[in-house]
Amino acid sequence: MCFVPCRLKVSHVISRYQSSGGSINHSNREQQMSKKRKSPDDQGFEESPPAGSSDQGLTDEKVKAYLSLHPQMLDDFVLESVSAETLDRWLKRKTSSRPADDTSAKEVSRYQDTNMQGVVYELNSYMEQRLDTGGDNKLLLYELCNIIKTATKADGFALYFLGECNNSLCLFTPTGAKDGPPSLIPSGPITFGTTIAAHVAKTRKTLLVEDIMGDERFPDGTGQDSGIHVHSVLCLPILTAIGDLIAILELHRHWGKEPFNLSHQEVATANLAWASVAIHQVQVCRGLAKQTELNDFLLDVSKTYFDNIVAIDSLLEHIMIYAKNLVNADRCALFQVDHNNKELYSDLFDIGEEKEGKPVFRKTKEIRFSIDKGIAGQVARTGEVLNIPDAYADPRFNREVDLKTGYTTRNILCMPIVSRGTVIGVVQMVNKLSGSAFTKTDENNFKMFAVFCALALHCANMYHRIRHSECIYRVTMEKLSYHSICTSEEWKTLTQLNLPAPIYKEIETFHFDINPFEEIWPAVFIYMVHNSCGKTSFELEKLCRFTMSVRKNYRRVPYHNWKHAVTVAHCMYAILQKTSEMFTELEKKGLLIACLCHDLDHRGYSNAYLQKFDHPLAALYSTSTMEQHHFSQTVSILQLEGHNIFSNLNSSEYEQVLEIIRKAIIATDLALYFNNHQQLSELLNSGVLDFNNHSHRDRVIGLMMTACDLCSVTKQWPITRLTANDIYAEFWAEGDEMKKIGMQPIPMMDRDKKDEVPQGQVGFYNAVAIPCYTTLSELFPPSSPLLKACKENLGQWEKIARGELEDVVPSRPCDSGPVKVDN
Missing domain, CATH: 3.30.450.40 (GAF domain)
Known part of the structure; x- marks a missing residue:
């Protein structure tokens, strides 16, 4: 650095100069310095030493020469001995002769x-x-x-x-x-x-x-x-x-x-x-400051969110070990509060032994005692800290714990553990190792530590609740499994069933009515699978188990039930029979299974209803709620022992068929139909539809699933009218639930507006059904009977809506007893 010479009261400078071989003439230094007396404006200098000083051998030139050879020493001196204010004045003096113009200059x-x-x-x-x-x-x-x-x-x-x-x-x-x-x-x-x-x-x-x-x-x-x-x-x-x-x-x-x-x-x-x-x-300093803030934040968060603990006993051990070291105690006890029974309890105890230098805690039979007894009980009741120098001299001390554990207590420091304003536990330090009793400092340190104890106890309670819920869940799943899996008698009987002769011809038609054959619906499905995919496509035993268990998992709701599942599967079968060369074996298998399972465990309520009332299923699946649940149930049944009908496939084929089933079931969400139909119609009308394009193929299959799901509108009129009654029974039940909580359902779900059913059906046919079957018949001309039957039923609804035809709901067929089967 280039500075004006400063005053030289630096003995270490002189000594270092002498050690380097230089001679010091103090008188010369004095004479030179006397010529440079401090002026009134020169505030950075003091007057030079008076004449007669012994500094005869040191001159300004020699000092400058020495500092030129040793600039680091000048740096050290300036840093150690010169104030920032002095440096600032020097800089101003050095630059004061230069003119200043604008701000930047x-x-x-x-x-x-x-x-x-x-x-x-x-x-x-x-x-x-x-x-x-x-x-x-x-x-x-x-x-x-x-x-x-x-x-x-x-x-x-x-x-x-x-x-x-x-x-x-x-x-x-x-x-x-x-x-x-x-x-x-x-x-x-x-x-x-x-x-x-x-x-x-x-x-x-x-x-x-x-x-x-x-x-x-x-x-x-x-x-x-x-x-x-x-x-x-x-x-x-x-x-x-x-x-x-x-x-x-x-x-x-x-x-x-x-x-x-x-x-x-x-x-x-x-x-x-x-x-x-x-x-x-x-920036590093700023980062450290932010890190400190982050640590404080994480600590605060950890007080309320610490739910990732599995080995809670291990956590409690670490807490108690730290507590013992904090106040230098011989033993430590942690009691939880049972407010329902007004008791304190614990099952983890400090036994006074060490292993590898660490205290050993033993899990024993749970000890319980009244919250009205002892020092710990007093703290649990009042929420106040107690420091007892002589336990046996205090009437509040409960000797029962000592009698049960065999340990002698001399002094106690007892602290309440508070969570959300409630005492949830008590930590008790026993017998100070150094000193006669616990001090005020121990008390203050322990208060800080109580926060961590609250966290540990909160986790313990949460973990206990989770474990309890898990036990309930396992018992429930065991019961559910028992009631949702078919018995061996059921599936073995199915393997022996054959269809009556008249069915073989009718089952190939789109208008086939399955109502008279309820007892053999499982056999109808087995026949359709074998006739479409081949008898060796599935192991018969697994296919029968799977089919009967699927039947058990359909609820007894008016419309989305087992009958609807078989009806939809039949419609898909009829389409595949007339277009079999267009689909792969995996697709045929996947689509038939998807149709059978597409409404598994349906509760009779719409997706909108479940989402509006925060049903747990809506929390699991935010979109296509029930459809995703249906697929999940399908996979659950496949995973049951003896039910995996796709076990003969390799891993790649297995993934493919599950994806086919998933997409097909999701496509039955009517909310997705409109966009899919629009896109497919545009592809068809523009002549660019390519069946080899996976995206185009998915859209076609999606339309097929919608057509099959709505196939009740393509049956003969009496069947169609009866099915409409079942559909509205579900709608009105949902509307009734909404009315109970003061909400007004839409007209379709309001049983007080049942007179509007015909007009509502006319609107549904024109907006959904007719466009769907029209596009399907353009894709697959052999499916045109579906469109024809749909138009005929639309005509019936229009007549009823105009008052030209009385709306008479046909009576259901009488149960004629078990169907005779061919052996």
């Missing part, structure tokens, strides 16, 4: 000298102040670069920062009256063969180029088109202390000016290195 005028060492202190103070007060690092760096520009006598500069993905550069534009707030303008990628800034960002090495336009490495030069011809460029990377790239500084000199030299490079490099270290240091 005032900031940089004192840095005109390329020797920047003399301004480090002031610049450092300025930067630290800006950083400590949360100054913008980008703007601060820009100001520093402006100073370096002046110090290196550059004509201009550009400052680049990294883009969002750290693979590009952005030009920084500072704030200004015309330009608005600071901004980053994209400048280009970080790569070779473009600009000098991109090159330096890529290599992270300083470049000094005398003629930028003549350097073939940078065909784009500086990349700026400002109308000024740049000649020489000094480009430097600004790196953090750990080597991360912060920014790029690009200094310019114009044509006709002397190019930059190594001296300029050294000045810029030194100051950028210092600036990056200063910024990094302050």
